[in-house]
Amino acid sequence: MANLTIDNVKKSYGKTEILKGINIAIEAGEFLILVGPSGCGKSTLMNSIAGLEDVTEGRILIADKDVTYTSPKDRDIAMVFQSYALYPNMTVAQNISFGLEMRKVPKEERDVEIQRVAELLQISHLLDRKPAQLSGGQRQRVAMGRALARRPQLYLFDEPLSNLDAKLRVEMRTEIKKLHKKLGTTIVYVTHDQIEAMTLADRIAVMKDGEVQQLGTPQEIYDNPANLFVAGFMGSPAMNFIPSKIVEQNGVPMLELNASETTALPFPNPDSLKAYVGETVLLGLRPEMITEPQPHKEGQAFVVTTGVEVEVTEPMGADTMILTRINDAEINCRSNPAYPAKPGDVINMMFDTSKAVVFDAKSGRRLDV
Amino acid sequence: MKNNVVGRKTSGVDKALRIALYATLILVAGFYLMPLVVMLITSMKDAEEVRNGTLLSLPSYIHFDSWEKAWSSACTGSSCHGISPYFMNSFKIVIPAVAISTILGAINGYVISLWRFRGSNLFFAALLLGCFIPFQVVLLPMARTLGWLGIASSTTGLVFVHVVYGVAFTTLFFRNFYQSIPGELIKAARLDGAGFFTIFYRIILPVSTPIIVVTVIWQFTQIWNDFLFGVAFSGFESQPVTVALNNLVNTSFGGKEYNVDMAAAVIAALPTLIVYVFAGKYFVRGLTAGAVKG
Numbered sequence: 224m225a226n227l228t229i230d231n232v233k234k235s236y237g238k239t240e241i242l243k244g245i246n247i248a249i250e251a252g253e254f255l256i257l258v259g260p261s262g263c264g265k266s267t268l269m270n271s272i273a274g275l276e277d278v279t280e281g282r283i284l285i286a287d288k289d290v291t292y293t294s295p296k297d298r299d300i301a302m303v304f305q306s307y308a309l310y311p312n313m314t315v316a317q318n319i320s321f322g323l324e325m326r327k328v329p330k331e332e333r334d335v336e337i338q339r340v341a342e343l344l345q346i347s348h349l350l351d352r353k354p355a356q357l358s359g360g361q362r363q364r365v366a367m368g369r370a371l372a373r374r375p376q377l378y379l380f381d382e383p384l385s386n387l388d389a390k391l392r393v394e395m396r397t398e399i400k401k402l403h404k405k406l407g408t409t410i411v412y413v414t415h416d417q418i419e420a421m422t423l424a425d426r427i428a429v430m431k432d433g434e435v436q437q438l439g440t441p442q443e444i445y446d447n448p449a450n451l452f453v454a455g456f457m458g459s460p461a462m463n464f465i466p467s468k469i470v471e472q473n474g475v476p477m478l479e480l481n482a483s484e485t486t487a488l489p490f491p492n493p494d495s496l497k498a499y500v501g502e503t504v505l506l507g508l509r510p511e512m513i514t515e516p517q518p519h520k521e522g523q524a525f526v527v528t529t530g531v532e533v534e535v536t537e538p539m540g541a542d543t544m545i546l547t548r549i550n551d552a553e554i555n556c557r558s559n560p561a562y563p564a565k566p567g568d569v570i571n572m573m574f575d576t577s578k579a580v581v582f583d584a585k586s587g588r589r590l591d592v
Numbered sequence: 593m594k595n596n597v598v599g600r601k602t603s604g605v606d607k608a609l610r611i612a613l614y615a616t617l618i619l620v621a622g623f624y625l626m627p628l629v630v631m632l633i634t635s636m637k638d639a640e641e642v643r644n645g646t647l648l649s650l651p652s653y654i655h656f657d658s659w660e661k662a663w664s665s666a667c668t669g670s671s672c673h674g675i676s677p678y679f680m681n682s683f684k685i686v687i688p689a690v691a692i693s694t695i696l697g698a699i700n701g702y703v704i705s706l707w708r709f710r711g712s713n714l715f716f717a718a719l720l721l722g723c724f725i726p727f728q729v730v731l732l733p734m735a736r737t738l739g740w741l742g743i744a745s746s747t748t749g750l751v752f753v754h755v756v757y758g759v760a761f762t763t764l765f766f767r768n769f770y771q772s773i774p775g776e777l778i779k780a781a782r783l784d785g786a787g788f789f790t791i792f793y794r795i796i797l798p799v800s801t802p803i804i805v806v807t808v809i810w811q812f813t814q815i816w817n818d819f820l821f822g823v824a825f826s827g828f829e830s831q832p833v834t835v836a837l838n839n840l841v842n843t844s845f846g847g848k849e850y851n852v853d854m855a856a857a858v859i860a861a862l863p864t865l866i867v868y869v870f871a872g873k874y875f876v877r878g879l880t881a882g883a884v885k886g
Contacts (some may be wrong), residue, residue: 270779273783275778275779275782275783295779295782295783296782296783296784296785296786301783302779302780302783304779304780305776306774306776308776308777308779310777310781310794311799312782312798312799314794321781321784321786321794322783322784322785325783325784325785325786325790334795350726369780369784373784399790509765526657554625
């Protein structure tokens with residue numbers, strides 16, 4: 224196991240900058256997820272770590288050793304690809320042992336390693352098959368087996384689950400997490416699926432346009448997004464952004480809310496908004512912070528209950544999503560399925576702003592920090 | 593489906609149309625095969641019958657004398673050993689030329705598809721141009737080049753020419769085939785520690801059988817049937833069978849021996865026919881099958 228340091232890495236093709244100075248450091252045994260929309264540079268960064276693409280500027284260190292100009296095979300890393308990239312002419316066993324063979328590991332040791340990996344991933348019965356005879360999930364396992372066989376210092380996963388169907392994807396996600404707990408390996412994992420990112424990562428790097436927008440634990444990123452992009456990207460359903468005017472009541476800045484009546488929401492860190500009184504900002508409020516009135520929360524400092532008009536309800540089983548319109552923005556609320564809400568009704572909803580965040584409406588910059 | 597079949601049986605119009613269709617097909621096929629039939633029956637007649645009979649009349653009894661003569665004793669120019677020495681010459685040219693141009697094409701295609709470099713598309717475009725150059729244009733420069741290399745009028749020289757002009761096509765074949773191989777396969781192998789040639793030999797070549805068959809058939813046919821390069825660049829000793837056939841037909845003492853000419857022509861065409869018969873189905877399959885699924 225090894226730590227990984229990415230030090231001011233830049234990459235450009237001609238005038239197009241793909242990576243604009245990436246700085247990430249992860250500890251040995253850590254599970255880092257690179258997440259972002261397509262074209263954000265996450266795959267380029269992954270290829271740069273692997274050595275499959277040269278960086279224009281900056282350094283990459285694995286186990287405190289500068290590998291920026293080391294060839295891929297000497298970096299001691301293994302990679303799992305989106306398409307699995309299994310060698311079509313070789314059996315599963317040959318696929319798993321190819322890397323060992325290239326490193327001149329003796330036959331007996333290779334056979335032992337094949338058995339170990341096959342048992343770990345429960346693919347012992349598939350060892351003599353060719354990739355074409357395997358199902359998608361089995362191929363996925365073989366691809367992981369190939370990476371595990373070499374016991375490298377660093378594992379790279381490039382969207383490994385995106386070719387699987389939904390059910391299998393969830394299963395393999397859990398499997399990867401278990402495997403990481405069991406083996407304690409250092410993993411860099413690229414995905415565009417924010418649920419995968421939340422569930423798997425020790426830390427997440429949210430990327431956009433070749434820059435890391437935020438690097439932090441899943442909870443940090445969920446609760447405390449650095450900017451509008453991160454706030455909107457992470458979480459499902461997405462965070463609500465309510466355009467809201469900052470008004471002063473008794474010298475304290477509050478956020479104006481126009482639902483069935485006009486009210487003002489208190490804010491945990493009002494001093495940070497002093498400079499914006501009279502301006503319209505974006506109030507970020509997660510759906511689970513707008514609920515049916517809950518008696519135990521009644522009277523808490525940052526809780527306000529007001530009537531809203533129901534536009535649509537979406538029962539999801541555990542919760543029912545209520546869609547409403549506040550300050551001319553569509554708002555998602557998460558309520559108890561037992562709460563009687565019908566389209567067209569005006570019902571009371573409880574707004575909890577204890578975890579609310581505020582962004583500049585134009586630049587998307589976080590204002591309350 | 594079943595109803596359809598029953599309906600077809602009862603319809604007289606359908607039947608008539610079907611008969612007309614087959615009649616047309618047979619007519620066209622017959623027309624197309626006529627030259628071959630004439631060649632075969634003429635080659636089996638003796639000289640007397642050729643002179644007296646009509647073109648399509650069958651031989652009264654089958655002679656193979658003219659085949660024997662064409663093979664071993666007919667005169668091509670001043671020597672009278674039949675076409676057999678030239679037949680061997682052709683093999684000496686075709687086998688190395690096919691092998692080398694196929695190997696080079698495979699490596700070129702591998703590089704252009706899977707190891708892209710700055711300007712690799714331009715390189716490929718330039719190479720592709722080679723497929724469209726009429727060979728007459730390059731005769732003189734090539735003659736000078738061969739002379740300069742010291743391999744003019746030799747088998748080696750002919751092999752060289754065929755390799756140079758074959759590589760454009762073989763590269764095109766392999767490049768198109770390798771386009772369907774995912775680049776991630778190469779990346780995975782590089783991370784596994786395999787180098788350029790190891791990847792080619794262990795991973796790419798084993799999935800290339802269909803395109804190798806296509807390329808070999810194509811190149812074999814092209815080079816075997818070549819007359820222009822053969823007549824322009826061969827020496828007296830290295831003439832391919834196509835040139836010898838021409839000489840044989842043009843050499844006559846007294847009457848023209850059409851039966852011998854025909855026999856020689858059939859012999860000269862046999863190898864390509866045999867290749868098609870045995871590997872033809874792979875040819876069609878290889879041209880249509882592109883995807884290598886991982």
